[in-house]
Amino acid sequence: MTGHVVALCGGVGGAKLAHGLAMALQSEDLTIVVNTGDDFQHLGLEVAPDLDSVLYALAGLSDPVRGWGRRDETWTFMKVLKSLGGESWFQLGDGDLVMHVQRSWQLSRGASLSEVTANLCRALGITVRVLPMSDDPVRTRVRTTDGWLNFQEYFVQQQCRPVVQEFIFAGAETARAQPQVLAALNQPDVRAIIICPSNPFVSIEPILSVPEIRVAIQQSRAPVVAVTPIIGGSSIKGPAGKMMAELGLEVSGAAVARRYTGIIDGFVIDQADPVPEPQQGVVFFRAATLMSTTEDRLRLAQETLRLADSLCTSQM
């Protein structure tokens, strides 16, 4: 099969499949659309955690042990910042700071977030196209039993302890889709739209909350296939499982699939999980979705593409 693939993803988990897709496809055949709802300004620096996670994954720079940030990191900046009584709840590695400093500087000189991202990709030797969902600010806010929190306050400062009740994506309603995102979704030969195994609430839904993106996906004739971020009743990494439980949802791939009703055509659950009840308009597939190695990423990417292609030819 040929044609263009558009992947939607958040940070660490989703970035692994994005990396797999980048290995499986020619650069010109893939567009990766990244959540910016987690972005925030910290110590005056523009931090874009999901974009950086994706860039690090694609450049082979992710830290394999910590699960976030870049490998071979040092922490002198944080140590000194702490010793001076600075705000030290958000970890900024010495090497990671280069991304934030470069991004802040370029944005302050009038570049768009997508231009900055393209510059960073070029510097990192990444040839596949990585795009923020929008160049306009969209900010995820979390209503919890402790009140409304900005995403990073909830996620990092409070370490996801407060019980979640609701999410909003401030600015999403008026945000324009990044133009190349829209162009990628609207081109006639889209082979598949892949929703990576990212947190549905705070990684994928912020992307889908940008009206032009949501409409373009709904109107696309390409198969839309999501990969489960839940295996065996919990999330591999991050708070997706905890959030589902707190929202009164079943913690399962099937429940994630229900969240994506009206958006997806296919959903990949883990091979270890039970076959879900049928869902109107969704074809369930099973695959080994855990990505421990680089080979796993490539294999799951190839399998997901194959499943999407099968939908394309047999189901639609």
Place this chain on the structure above:
Amino acid sequence: MTGHVVALCGGVGGAKLAHGLAMALQSEDLTIVVNTGDDFQHLGLEVAPDLDSVLYALAGLSDPVRGWGRRDETWTFMKVLKSLGGESWFQLGDGDLVMHVQRSWQLSRGASLSEVTANLCRALGITVRVLPMSDDPVRTRVRTTDGWLNFQEYFVQQQCRPVVQEFIFAGAETARAQPQVLAALNQPDVRAIIICPSNPFVSIEPILSVPEIRVAIQQSRAPVVAVTPIIGGSSIKGPAGKMMAELGLEVSGAAVARRYTGIIDGFVIDQADPVPEPQQGVVFFRAATLMSTTEDRLRLAQETLRLADSLCTSQM
């Protein structure tokens, strides 16, 4: 003797005597006025090299081997910046970055440079008052045989290789003195004004180029004593000696003293140097001016104060 001491200084060399004065005096009896002509924006960060050198010296954080920056430094940021093709001619240590990030952030939120400096002093446990000469930007520019250069281009990027012809301090004519600097100089009980052994051209003259400061010093009845940055025909550190030679000046403390004509009452040459020709209005003293150890700093500070006090009582 009691009364307030005002010290003018630039970076590394001058900072050593400033540190000596801080050890010799009660905190409330000393105001250190620092050159900001070297300040510049780099990668969007506000860098103030002389202020930081003074703060590091006062906090005991200077790197003893390198001669600039902070001790126990690491360089991951620079390594990564370089690997990404970033501007790597100006060295930013991982720990040092905290100063630049905090300063940039606070300035961007409307704080003045002196407020930021006070905050950094507090965080570093520095009790003596350290003030930028002005909260308005003054920028040293160097005319060389290669044309006009910004100071850091000349000093760091070109490593002082171009032959200097002239210095200007852009913005100085309209810059207001930092108000506490003026208040310190104008109070009735000023015991001494000490010009630290800093580069006369690019560390002290930028301070003196702020009209209110120059006038306040000229009108002060306190003795003004400078300490030589030249020993045995060359500068201990930095390009002062090279600059003097390129400007056709004798490379000596006496020639530095002539530069300060109309400003100083006393000048401390090194004990190893020959006694200079008499100069109208300037009393020459000799002392061991090399500061290799912390004890040297204290000793030279005490001796300089003693010499200033002697001027006060016997000569004026």
